[in-house]
Amino acid sequence: MLGFVIIVAFELLGAGLHRLGVPLPGSVLGLILFTLALMLGLVRLEWVERSALLLVRHMTLLFIPLMAGLTTMTAELRKNGVALLASLGASLLAVLLTTGGLAHLLLRDDEIAEINREADLLP
């Protein structure tokens, strides 16, 4: 439970800073500060690890209510449907191929074994 408290505290801290005029989204500020706190040892990994991984692992669940909400805005989506779908498809393809292609060129020499293969992110 301590983990959740720390994580929500960082989210609020980020939202507060955004409110005070820092021009980045509150959740991004929270994420940056939280990662820095972990790196500096202000927050210990074992305090937050379980809560954080619970949230990250089940992110799909968190999107379900928003998906159901799409039904309430079909009119708006239809009006701009073609442009938005074209933008979505083209951009998705572009990001996949640039990122994948560049990563293929720049990262392929790295040892995969560099990553700990123990299932430390999944239980």
Place this chain on the structure above:
Amino acid sequence: MIRLILHLFARPALYILLTLAVYALSLRLHRRWAWIHPLLSASVVLIFLLWELHIPYASYNTGGGVFTYLLGPATVALGVPMYKQGIKLKATLPRLSLVVFAGSAVGMITAGGVASLCGASHRMVMSALPKSVTTPIAIEVSRSLHGDPAITAAMVLLTGLVGAVIGPGILRLARILHDHAVGAAIGASSHAIGTASLFRSSETQGSISSLAMAMAGIFTSVLAMLLNLYWRAQGSGHP
């Protein structure tokens, strides 16, 4: 009896339970038939139930909204995989950030460019820009660019879903197979929805993907911030 049912229908707890049940069901379906994406099946079942039971979305959202709120803390929680992978991938980190930065920039340019070419209004173009990053970040970026956060949320969800379903196949076709490359590409393009899919099949790809999606979120917000500062410097505000 009817009054009891009506009373229960007004309880947020019922909708929290309903959402969890639909999610559990969708994970089961996914385990049985791997090609059915859990977000897709869960949404279809949920929309069908709300429709059949005549539950307005606003009532459902008194309970369901709890999960939407949790997207904020979940974004902050990405710090944990970022920190853990950052330690393990120290040597790769600068190159990985370069790759994700390029992906984020290309994503914003193509999303805005194509929407604009198709005749979308300025507001719609701005709403399309942050579509590759996770919802809480995308919504705030959209708001800062004077886009429509609801349209952005729709774009984010569809991008994530489509990317999660067909992204790995497209990468395979392009012969991009290295775990790091697949993770980076899915994380940068399909944020949390794609990342969650990867985690179900490959630990390594999922870890890189969560790192890439967090980076993409940061880079996209920074690029949007620069765009805003540029407009402000021009003194014209939004065109």
